[in-house]
Amino acid sequence: MTAKTKPCPICRKPRVEEFHPFCSQRCRDRDLARWFSDSYTVPGPPADPEEIAQESWREQE
DSSP states (O other): TTTTSSSSSSTHHHHOOTTTTTTHHHHHHHHHHHHHTOOOOOSSSSOOHHHHHHHHHHOOO
């Protein structure tokens, strides 16, 4: 299956080049809203921002 034949990941309609990989502005906006509302997640324990900052600081030294 090529990229052009894959359906829109939101509604499964055919993709439109202008809104790739979606079929419309509406589906593109729905996907963005899912990111903003934390609907998409990565499995694993939640990341601690302070721990990430400390690791970053140690790498710079």
